[in-house]
Amino acid sequence: MSTGTTAGTGAYAPRPGAAPVGRMIAAQAAFETKMLLRNGEQLLLTVIIPSLLLVLFSTVDIVDTGAGEPVDFLAPGVLALAVMSTAFTGQAIATGFERRYGVLKRLAASPLPRWALMTAKTLSVLATELLQIALLTVIALGLGWSPQGNPAAVALLLVLGTAAFSGLGLLMAGTLRAEATLAAANLVFLLLLVGGGVIVPLEKFPDAARAVLELLPISALSDGLRDVLQGGAAMPWGAAGILAVWAVLGLGAAAKFFRWE
Numbered sequence: 001m002s003t004g005t006t007a008g009t010g011a012y013a014p015r016p017g018a019a020p021v022g023r024m025i026a027a028q029a030a031f032e033t034k035m036l037l038r039n040g041e042q043l044l045l046t047v048i049i050p051s052l053l054l055v056l057f058s059t060v061d062i063v064d065t066g067a068g069e070p071v072d073f074l075a076p077g078v079l080a081l082a083v084m085s086t087a088f089t090g091q092a093i094a095t096g097f098e099r100r101y102g103v104l105k106r107l108a109a110s111p112l113p114r115w116a117l118m119t120a121k122t123l124s125v126l127a128t129e130l131l132q133i134a135l136l137t138v139i140a141l142g143l144g145w146s147p148q149g150n151p152a153a154v155a156l157l158l159v160l161g162t163a164a165f166s167g168l169g170l171l172m173a174g175t176l177r178a179e180a181t182l183a184a185a186n187l188v189f190l191l192l193l194v195g196g197g198v199i200v201p202l203e204k205f206p207d208a209a210r211a212v213l214e215l216l217p218i219s220a221l222s223d224g225l226r227d228v229l230q231g232g233a234a235m236p237w238g239a240a241g242i243l244a245v246w247a248v249l250g251l252g253a254a255a256k257f258f259r260w261e
Contacts, residue, residue: 024112025120032124036090037131045189046085046132051139053199054078058143063200068230075140075147076225077198082132083158084218087125087165089189095121095173096181104260114260122166129162149228153235157228160243161221167250168217174258197222217246 019027036042057063058071065073098104108114140147172181194200195209196218202210213219224239 019111021113021116025116025123028112028117028120029123029127032121033127036086036094036124036128039094042090042094046082046090046128047135050078050082050085050132050136053081054136054139055143057199058140064204066201066203069144069146071140071143071145072230073201073226074199075136075145076229077222078136078140079133079158080161080196080218080221080225081193081198082136083129083161083221084165084192085189086128086132087162088169089185090128090169091121091125091166092169092173092185093182095170096176096178096185099173099260100178102261108260118170122162125162125166129158133158147229148232150234153228153233154225156235157221157224157240157243160240160247161217163247164217164221164243164250167247167252167254170254170258171250174254174260192216192218197226215242217243220246 036046054071054074057065057074058069061070063070095104104117107117112120137145169185172184176184192198195205195213196216197213198218202213202219202223205213214223220239220242224236224243227233227236227239
């Protein structure tokens with residue numbers, strides 16, 4: 001009596017071989033998302049800190065955010081911070097340690113192509129961001145947020161911001177040691193939180209410093225979202241252009257210099 005074959009044909013059932021690439025990407029993306037959401041440190045960075053900052057600075061008069069309700073200024077900046085925390089800081093740290101422990105090397109030898117692995121990681125980032133944005137939006141609306149503008153413009157800015165920060169995160173994870181990536185990613189997160197227009201308006205900085213800070217991806221994303229959601233702008237092309245340049249440079253450098261071992 002034969003087992004695992006179709007009678008008279010000798011063909012195995014199910015057929016041996018790798019699953020379709022699309023199915024492998026979906027499975028890997030789901031796995032990456034579950035691992036991210038189960039990681040307490042990453043959850044603190046991507047969900048709890050942005051939520052606490054939004055509630056604290058919206059309800060306590062600590063920073064002068066200008067005319068209008070503080071939450072109207074803060075909500076777009078915190079959404080930008082959420083994108084940075086997931087696409088840059090969280091992804092850089094997680095990928096850096098996967099590289100150190102040989103996880104990436106083993107995955108690269110699996111039937112999943114390298115480009116498909118990067119695609120799965122990107123989809124995982126986007127899925128996590130959707131959860132972040134939904135949660136932060138609910139909190140902001142509860143605090144009295146009154147968003148305006150075109151949702152399509154918001155979506156485009158978020159996608160460009162994700163691409164820009166993902167490229168920079170993967171570049172850091174693929175070139176530095178894991179411990180150096182951990183320290184550098186957290187340091188950059190803190191510096192951009194303070195100087196990226198997330199909580200403190202860029203108008204508070206000296207003109208020379210402001211001219212430089214406005215070119216940073218976090219500043220472009222914060223100000224771009226603020227122009228749409230607070231000012232009702234149709235599409236802040238200047239901010240979108242800055243994010244697109246960072247995305248091209250970051251992803252291009254990551255593709256060229258990323259080391260899998």
